[in-house]
Amino acid sequence: MTRAQRSLHRVLWPALALAVGLGFAMALYLRPPPENPAPPVAEEPRQ
Amino acid sequence: MSIGFRAVQWNRAKIIYDVILLAGVWLFLAVFYGMGKWLDPPKDRLAEIDFNIRAFGSCAFVMLTIILCIGPLARLNPRFLPLLYNRRHFGVLTFFVALAHAWFMVQWFMAAGDVGYIVKELTDWPNYGKFIGFPFKTLGLAALLVLFVMAATSHDFWLAFLSPRVWKALHMALYVAYGLVVMHVALGMMQEERTVLVPLMLISGLGLVTILHLIAGARERATDRGSVLSRDGWIAVGPPLSIPDKGARIVAAPRGERIAVFRDGSQIGALTNLCAHQNGPLGEGRIIDGCVTCPWHGYQYRLADGCAPPPFSEKLVTYPVRLNPDGIVEVDPRPLPPGTAAAITCALG
Numbered sequence: 001m002t003r004a005q006r007s008l009h010r011v012l013w014p015a016l017a018l019a020v021g022l023g024f025a026m027a028l029y030l031r032p033p034p035e036n037p038a039p040p041v042a043e044e045p046r047q
Numbered sequence: 048m049s050i051g052f053r054a055v056q057w058n059r060a061k062i063i064y065d066v067i068l069l070a071g072v073w074l075f076l077a078v079f080y081g082m083g084k085w086l087d088p089p090k091d092r093l094a095e096i097d098f099n100i101r102a103f104g105s106c107a108f109v110m111l112t113i114i115l116c117i118g119p120l121a122r123l124n125p126r127f128l129p130l131l132y133n134r135r136h137f138g139v140l141t142f143f144v145a146l147a148h149a150w151f152m153v154q155w156f157m158a159a160g161d162v163g164y165i166v167k168e169l170t171d172w173p174n175y176g177k178f179i180g181f182p183f184k185t186l187g188l189a190a191l192l193v194l195f196v197m198a199a200t201s202h203d204f205w206l207a208f209l210s211p212r213v214w215k216a217l218h219m220a221l222y223v224a225y226g227l228v229v230m231h232v233a234l235g236m237m238q239e240e241r242t243v244l245v246p247l248m249l250i251s252g253l254g255l256v257t258i259l260h261l262i263a264g265a266r267e268r269a270t271d272r273g274s275v276l277s278r279d280g281w282i283a284v285g286p287p288l289s290i291p292d293k294g295a296r297i298v299a300a301p302r303g304e305r306i307a308v309f310r311d312g313s314q315i316g317a318l319t320n321l322c323a324h325q326n327g328p329l330g331e332g333r334i335i336d337g338c339v340t341c342p343w344h345g346y347q348y349r350l351a352d353g354c355a356p357p358p359f360s361e362k363l364v365t366y367p368v369r370l371n372p373d374g375i376v377e378v379d380p381r382p383l384p385p386g387t388a389a390a391i392t393c394a395l396g
Contacts, residue, residue: 001326003271003304005215010264012222017257020226024249027233030179034241 064133068140075106096155101236103148105248108232110141111225112252119263125331128342135201138221142198145191152184183235186227193224211326229253273301281369281377284308287315287395290376295339297330300380305330306366308378309339309350316350316390317366317378323348324361352388362386 001009079102089095114137120127156162165184174182197218199205206214229249237245274282282298290296290310297320299305305320307330318339320330327343334340338347338356348355353363362385366378370393383389 001215001328002212002321003299003302005212005219005326006264006267006271008216008219009260010268012219013257013260013264016222016226017253017260020229020253021257023230024233024253026178027230027237028246031238032179 060129061133061136064129065136068133068137072106072110072140072144075109076102079105092158093155096151096158099151100148100155103144103151104232104236107141107145107148108228108248108252110137110144111221111228112256114138114141115221115225115256116259119259122263122267122328123259125342131343138194139198139201142191142194145194149187149191179234179238181234183231186231186234190224190227190231193220193227197221197224206325211321211324215326225256270297270299270305273299273303276300276380277377280381281379282306283371284376284378286374287313287370287376287393290315293334295330295332297328298378303380306378306380307339308368308376309334311337311350313392313395314350314390315368315370315376315393316353317368318348318350318353319364319366319382321363322346323355323363329363351390352386354386365389 080098083098083102089098114134117127117130117134117137121131153162153165156165168182169185169188171182174180175185197220200209200214200217209217229252232245232249237249276282282300284290284296284298287310290308292310292312295307295309297305297307305328306317307320307328308315308317309330311334318329320328322329322341322343324341324344324346327341327346329339329341329348332340332342334350335347337349339350340347346355346361347359348361348363353365355361364382364385365387366380366382367389368376368378368391370391371377376393
């Protein structure tokens, strides 16, 4: 790699990693809560 | 100068590399299918296609992570250099695995009887303003498009046509593709699945790639700072024996490109550190059969004048070298025209 490409690389990586890391963290934090399983239907007492 | 097309030059190393690559993909998919069908067998046709989507998508993500680790790993330890040799085939195969993932997605909508829903989802403009709910398939499609451009221009014809500098810059878009893929999964599958496996896969992949790049980048920074110049602007390399026989020491002028100072017995010569093929780090290579050999793909140059041996025609920039009165090898960082003889012979000891 040329010197310019290495310099670009050194700037690009931390910036990209930070942006994607932040996006990922937000996506994880804002994940909707799991749907609660429906309560079991109580069987009607047999007559 | 016109650029001629030559088909891929197969050799034993490339064939072995590709066989291992295909076996690796097959093994990943076999384990994924085996485990998945054992733990939670698909109940209908749609679930089966959904399973294919996940299998090929995970495989593409893992492949992309490995590809991005190869570069820094090879810089940190030469034992990883064989992985770099045929990395382009790795990239092309990754594109096809990702394409299969996209195709299964289309197949899923076909089986569900609503192919038009894909277009509806991609053109649901209000959703582009949301974070959770963003049309994540668009991110996947954009990544696939980048992978296609990489795969389509991976051949040496494009490398020669665009020049190594432009080609390398273009192929840095792979980093952007990786970011898009991480967000495609984070806003898609990770929102639907509550399993810890998806976030774990993303954190470990992204973390590994980032850490390796940061370590390799920090190491490179030291060399790029450059050496102190003498009063007449030459760089001191060291005594002749400080340069390993059949190897090189890499120096750089402040703000200048790297120079590889090689020693072949008593002959000392300085060439640019950039291989004419893909700008590989020549100074990390060895002198084999009397020629400086690039560690990436084995391109060779004569130490005396930087010319590739016949029938090849590549020429490298060379630099004047001298031995100062104190017996220290010095190199002039002002480059000579490519192919200029500049090596010297000096007494050792």
